[in-house]
Amino acid sequence: MKKVLAFDIGGTNTRLALVNENFEIEKELKYPTVRGSIEDFLGNIKKIIKDLDVDLSEVSAIGAGVPGVVNRETGFIYTLPNVHIENVALGEFLMKEFNLPLYIRNDAEVACLAEAVLGKGKNFDRVFFITISTGLGGALCVDKLNQDYITEIGHTHFNYHGEYYEYEYLASGDGLVHLCKLHGLEIKSAKELFDLIRAKDEKALYIYKEWLTILTDFITMVQNSYEPDIITVTGGVMKEKAIFFEDLCELNPYSNLTECHFSEGAGLMGAAVLAFQHI
Numbered sequence: 001m002k003k004v005l006a007f008d009i010g011g012t013n014t015r016l017a018l019v020n021e022n023f024e025i026e027k028e029l030k031y032p033t034v035r036g037s038i039e040d041f042l043g044n045i046k047k048i049i050k051d052l053d054v055d056l057s058e059v060s061a062i063g064a065g066v067p068g069v070v071n072r073e074t075g076f077i078y079t080l081p082n083v084h085i086e087n088v089a090l091g092e093f094l095m096k097e098f099n100l101p102l103y104i105r106n107d108a109e110v111a112c113l114a115e116a117v118l119g120k121g122k123n124f125d126r127v128f129f130i131t132i133s134t135g136l137g138g139a140l141c142v143d144k145l146n147q148d149y150i151t152e153i154g155h156t157h158f159n160y161h162g163e164y165y166e167y168e169y170l171a172s173g174d175g176l177v178h179l180c181k182l183h184g185l186e187i188k189s190a191k192e193l194f195d196l197i198r199a200k201d202e203k204a205l206y207i208y209k210e211w212l213t214i215l216t217d218f219i220t221m222v223q224n225s226y227e228p229d230i231i232t233v234t235g236g237v238m239k240e241k242a243i244f245f246e247d248l249c250e251l252n253p254y255s256n257l258t259e260c261h262f263s264e265g266a267g268l269m270g271a272a273v274l275a276f277q278h279i
Contacts, residue, residue, distance in 0.1 A: 008267030011082030063275030065110030110270030116141035119261030
């Protein structure tokens with residue numbers, strides 16, 4: 001049975017799993033991501049592979065999702081903003097140390113791949129993935145394959161009350177803090193706003209409706225630009241889905257919005273799918 005190593009490299013934690021061709025996780029480890037030093041970062045990657053303690057002769061390739069910009073052909077990472085490093089030759093390093101090829105994508109892309117192949121999108125041709133977390137991101141899969149022309153969609157500009165902003169700046173988790181400030185409400189986190197919404201605070205309810213309108217504009221742009229059959233949604237803000245997700249679906253009746261099948265596991269499974277697609 002073919003097997004791959006799947007990396008989910010995040011700004012906080014790095015997860016590694018041995019995954020077989022039935023997409024079953026046989027072994028898994030999670031270590032804190034080492035930040036600020038390329039040498040230490042690569043050393044941590046090497047350590048976690050060794051600590052997983054698997055027979056690498058049974059492993060065909062490594063798949064990875066990372067929160068940054070990558071060269072998909074060489075496995076070179078141009079920048080990892082949340083890890084505070086750039087110009088990381090990860091593909092070259094893994095080939096030298098373990099003689100294994102690396103297949104790598106942005107984290108949103110591999111998460112979309114997990115949903116398209118194994119999750120809520122598996123019965124659809126065109127699957128769009130949206131994450132509403134600290135930032136706002138998205139990716140598209142067509143016929144179970146990543147599409148390369150979707151990049152940093154959360155940074156698309158739009159007009160709000162006569163000024164231009166990026167969607168991420170007002171619609172993400174951190175964006176809710178900015179949106180509240182624009183309307184004279186000082187909060188430190190998105191959770192504070194949702195707590196005020198629960199308490200029926202009048203200003204918070206107004207801002208909530210503004211946020212839903214902005215998200216609806218974003219979803220409409222996605223729908224019109226990429227014509228997905230289904231849009232799967234995840235991210236930290238979905239912890240508050242009991243408050244907003246039904247309202248968001250009602251505002252977007254033709255977009256086939258649904259919560260992702262995978263949550264924290266999307267990165268690992270998507271990285272495994274990516275590797276198996278290439279071997």
